Amino acid sequence: MSTSNIVRGRDGRCLEVLTKSDFVNEEIWEKINGCDLRACEKWILLSVVDLIDLTGFSLTQVREVKEIVCKKLHPVIYQATELGNDTRISFGSKKLDSILIDMLKIGLILELWGEAGSGKTQLALQICSALQPEYHSAYISTEGAVPTSRLLDMCNARGMSQVNCEIQQCTSLEGFTECVMKQLPILIQMKTIKLIIIDSIAAIFRAGVIDDDGIQRAQKIRSIGQQLKYLAHHHNLLVVVLNQATENPSTGMMPALGMTWAYLVNSRLRIQKINSNEVKGQRRIIVQKSPCLKIGTFVDCQVHQSGII
């Protein structure tokens, strides 16, 4: 396959292109090639009038090419019966799996949020350790030191000495964007990644890191979210995004980054400390958004040396 067939889009993704074999009429192909309109995306973006201007085709010819383009771009339509049960990965705890396993369906984005010290990182690391040793994970840290020793401890507790986890630390928005847009896709090509953990999304977008223009910030959050959704779906992996809590005067504790980020996640879990004098380290994990689990479903669990069970 010649490299000239690869056309890259805005975010480095490989775009669908028209090739010579799509056309019976060679002249049409020559014209398309000559006007640099091989990218299918352009046939959707440009209006029919623009396309006629650029190519010199007639309206009928433009429509014919559009039909070929749409056939190429068309996603597969499935009957609901054809879609079997999707794979789920594990929490690494029987108790959590028994009730909440549907939250870890691959191909989606799961948000895990809670106040500081509630155990989000613990839970994320545990999910990562439960994947070993067959699959790889990617761990992107934005909040300082990466708890590699904790991860090793968890894996050792399961009898594994080796950890298949790629760790990346990003401290700036540019670095983080670079990582999600460019480096992750390359990593996914090289290893069978089943899990991407982002710890945490809030730290990157919080005050002072980028210009306070709300609209700009929202656009950047959405670009990241769109890319994560694409990676999750096309490469069949789960993206777990950790988020911080923020105080809202009218509604109480909420996940940070507001409605913009809330639209981008498929499911949401809240991890909450239970204050108790007798038993320390108790946590409640509550379902706040899910395609199939009822909102409000919760599990009470304990933070131990070996993890959250």
Next chain:
Amino acid sequence: MSIPVTSLPLPHSIVKEFTSKGLNFVSNFITGDRNNTNYEVEFSSEIEKLNLTKYQKDLLMDALMQFFSSTHSVDLGDELLISTPPIITFCSQIDRLLGGGISPGEIIELVGEPGSGCTQLCMQIAVDCTLPQQFGGRGDKVLLVDCDGGICVKRLTQISQAALSHLQFLSESSKEPPVTNLSTGQIMSNIHTTRCTDFTQLSSVIYNLNVKCEYGAIIIDSIATNFRYDFGDMRQRTNVLAQISNELHALCIKSPVSVILVNQVRMDGKGDIQPCLGESWSHTADRRLLLRRCQEDTYSATMMKGAKSGESANFRISSSGIRDCVHS
């Protein structure tokens, strides 16, 4: 149906004769049985007011027959629209708000904040569309275009099973023939779904639907996802959205398919909730429903555009799907 005389394929001289005598509409001078598909047309006595030659009368009759012939697309469309029932939502309050349900040939937009129940309502409507017409469905296949990833097969199965058991209960109590030929598997096989991660995929799906559409309803959840990110040139975004809007309208004229779109909302400068995708896009939908989560289990649906604008309905989301709120 008041057809103006000016829309008939007649020479201007004849049309002037009519309008000068005040006979502006076809119904003024013909009698005919509208229910008869052959449209027997006869002139009423009003026609004697005009001095028409026999030739002119023949011309007029010919034009009228052309207009009223049963293959005329306007009449065919009308008949299909009248005979196709609306799709119910299984929540009587919402159905009442919608004037019976989701009408054929309409484009309705569901908007709401994250977690307001839009996707759940979509899944319920998808199941309802496949139900037989006598039970409030369309008896037809449905296409669920999933742009978010929120459509869950397990949940669809759950909703189908609940709908089916409700139908069986209904047919038993009304002593109608039991719904034996419908199963969960059949319902699920009539629900077609596709995942669009890009605006180009979404555009191509809608383009192809315009070429050939074999569905009773199209549900897009959600139209906003693929357009609300760094699109680069906003004019291009408006272009693509305008194209999609045109194609959806063309689709609804050709066939009695219902289009259900889910859109996102944003807060404008004054703190009011506005649907996304801009001013031009907001004209696409015929009706708009704002969904909101009120309490733990209760949700509300408010009509934002269309008849009964401003009125609300309450519903809840249970393991069976969308249902009325239970009043104690």
